[in-house]
Amino acid sequence: MGFGQFLAAPEIKLKVVTYRDVFQNTAQESSRFGEDYETLSAVIRLDLKDISKLSIKEGETVILRNGSGKVVVQAQKSGYEQAHPGIAYMVNSPWSNVLVPEDTGGTGVPKFKDFEVTVQSARGASVTGIKEIF
Amino acid sequence: MCTGCALLCDDIEVETEGDKVTVVHAACRKGVARMKGCSEPLECTVDAEGADMDTAIAKAASILRDAKNPLIFGHGNSSSEAQKISIGLARKTGAYIDDTSSFCQGPIVEAILQERLRTCTLDDVRHKADVIVFWGADPSNSHPRHLSRYSYFPRGKERQRGWEEDRKAITIDIRKSETAIICKDERFYQLPAGGDAEFMAALTNALSGKVPKTSFDLDSKRILGLSNIMKKAKFGAIFVGLGLVYSLEELDPLFALMDKLNEFSDFHLIPMVGQYNMRGFNHNLFAETGYINRLKFDGDSKELAHGPENSVVEVLRNKNIDAALIIGSDPLSSLPLSIARHLADIPLITIDPCNNLTTSRSAVTIPCALGGVESGGTAIRMDGVEVELKKIFDSDRLSDQEILKRITEAI
Numbered sequence: 001m002g003f004g005q006f007l008a009a010p011e012i013k014l015k016v017v018t019y020r021d022v023f024q025n026t027a028q029e030s031s032r033f034g035e036d037y038e039t040l041s042a043v044i045r046l047d048l049k050d051i052s053k054l055s056i057k058e059g060e061t062v063i064l065r066n067g068s069g070k071v072v073v074q075a076q077k078s079g080y081e082q083a084h085p086g087i088a089y090m091v092n093s094p095w096s097n098v099l100v101p102e103d104t105g106g107t108g109v110p111k112f113k114d115f116e117v118t119v120q121s122a123r124g125a126s127v128t129g130i131k132e133i134f
Numbered sequence: 135m136c137t138g139c140a141l142l143c144d145d146i147e148v149e150t151e152g153d154k155v156t157v158v159h160a161a162c163r164k165g166v167a168r169m170k171g172c173s174e175p176l177e178c179t180v181d182a183e184g185a186d187m188d189t190a191i192a193k194a195a196s197i198l199r200d201a202k203n204p205l206i207f208g209h210g211n212s213s214s215e216a217q218k219i220s221i222g223l224a225r226k227t228g229a230y231i232d233d234t235s236s237f238c239q240g241p242i243v244e245a246i247l248q249e250r251l252r253t254c255t256l257d258d259v260r261h262k263a264d265v266i267v268f269w270g271a272d273p274s275n276s277h278p279r280h281l282s283r284y285s286y287f288p289r290g291k292e293r294q295r296g297w298e299e300d301r302k303a304i305t306i307d308i309r310k311s312e313t314a315i316i317c318k319d320e321r322f323y324q325l326p327a328g329g330d331a332e333f334m335a336a337l338t339n340a341l342s343g344k345v346p347k348t349s350f351d352l353d354s355k356r357i358l359g360l361s362n363i364m365k366k367a368k369f370g371a372i373f374v375g376l377g378l379v380y381s382l383e384e385l386d387p388l389f390a391l392m393d394k395l396n397e398f399s400d401f402h403l404i405p406m407v408g409q410y411n412m413r414g415f416n417h418n419l420f421a422e423t424g425y426i427n428r429l430k431f432d433g434d435s436k437e438l439a440h441g442p443e444n445s446v447v448e449v450l451r452n453k454n455i456d457a458a459l460i461i462g463s464d465p466l467s468s469l470p471l472s473i474a475r476h477l478a479d480i481p482l483i484t485i486d487p488c489n490n491l492t493t494s495r496s497a498v499t500i501p502c503a504l505g506g507v508e509s510g511g512t513a514i515r516m517d518g519v520e521v522e523l524k525k526i527f528d529s530d531r532l533s534d535q536e537i538l539k540r541i542t543e544a545i
Contacts, residue, residue, distance in 0.1 A: 032488070032491060108428065
């Protein structure tokens with residue numbers, strides 16, 4: 001399945017904030033290559049307005065792209081009471097790390113928790129598997 | 135002792151069958167998973183073929199001996215005894231040596247060791263703290279027993295009424311985390327990304343009796359309310375999470391806030407260290423060299439270079455290394471892919487109990503015992519307290535300490 005098929009779908013730019021999740025962390029302890037780890041990691045949590053802009057439904061896949069790489073993950077509602085259009089959340093994982101920029105300004109500290117991506121529907125495409133990441 | 139995180143919970147009981155932990159009592163779900171062990175244990179291999187331990191150690195020694203600029207990285211999931219051998223190995227091979235603190239809590243631990251930030255123990259917090267601040271931290275997910283064992287819920291010697299009356303917990307974060315929900319809406323301060331330094335300055339102003347203002351229009355009355363709570367604290371503790379560490383370009387605003395707080399109150403700071411003995415590595419390297427991380431030894435002399443250019447991130451970005459030894463860590467998962475990619479281009483040795491992305495790209499993989507279950511030693515908790523790890527049962531797998539010792543001897 002090529003990426004060309006997504007060209008017609010609307011795309012939006014979002015700022016991504018990463019966070020920790022104890023359930024994902026538990027799955028990581030059991031197996032980095034397990035289904036649970038992928039299910040709990042390969043997710044982006046979006047504001048309802050952004051879901052609407054993307055013309056997608058919760059649970060569908062989206063492709064995230066920036067100058068660092070691209071990855072297909074599942075889209076979910078963030079569930080936060082307060083609206084946060086333009087900001088999306090991802091649990092810290094190899095999937096989010098595909099998108100963290102290389103540039104550090106020489107500080108030795110990448111911007112793990114604050115980067116931009118372009119998001120577009122990837123309806124029908126599978127989530128990127130951990131072994132496909134590298 | 136649970137090695138699931140740097141709380142190092144010491145009230146754990148386990149049931150075993152042979153060499154398996156079958157039931158874990160009292161630990162959080164992450165700790166239970168850690169102590170039961172992973173479902174994909176690492177095999178001993180050389181060039182992806184099964185190998186015996188002697189062959190793998192000889193090959194690892196040969197890679198490190200032949201390398202001009204090796205990197206030794208990891209350490210957060212190793213005992214202090216293993217870390218000290220690793221530091222010796224780096225000295226012997228003229229290696230770069232670093233750990234995860236290099237891109238997380240390093241600046242905070244360094245400031246504490248340099249006595250620039252006042253700290254206390256988790257036991258002090260349990261017994262005395264009446265104002266607790268979680269800043270850019272979400273212990274409900276990162277350290278699940280933090281609130282119940284130490285910071286919020288327990289009855290302490292001077293806090294017999296616990297969280298209901300005796301403690302006020304405040305969350306300052308970019309999002310309403312699970313911890314923020316526990317601390318209640320009126321004690322949750324939501325900041326925009328990168329707004330921490332400005333909020334810190336506003337809070338410092340409020341403590342000085344000035345009107346606090348922020349460019350993001352956070353209600354001045356709320357900031358004044360927070361400053362009043364902090365001023366009146368008998369014993370305050372700020373728990374610093376990665377959200378704050380990544381947001382601050384320098385620590386000066388934090389120093390200014392802590393200094394101002396301690397003009398009125400008795401405030402302390404503890405870093406929310408993730409891996410169980412990351413802080414141990416910082417202490418051990420500091421004791422030997424005066425630096426906590428990001429070092430390059432010169433093999434022939436006693437000279438060493440320190441600074442961001444010697445950090446794991448920069449030496450990988452700049453492709454400065456020609457071999458790497460990774461101990462108890464998975465940089466191919468935890469670092470940005472664009473940076474970690476260079477690891478796959480060089481001879482890589484990993485020592486770990488489990489398979490992970492980095493082991494899958496390694497020329498040599500050496501399985502080690504699981505710390506706190508199959509091997510013992512000492513470790514340093516997130517608050518700087520040294521604790522003893524007790525081995526639960528014997529295992530066929532060597533400890534990382536023993537493996538590192540044998541690699542060093544082979545070189």
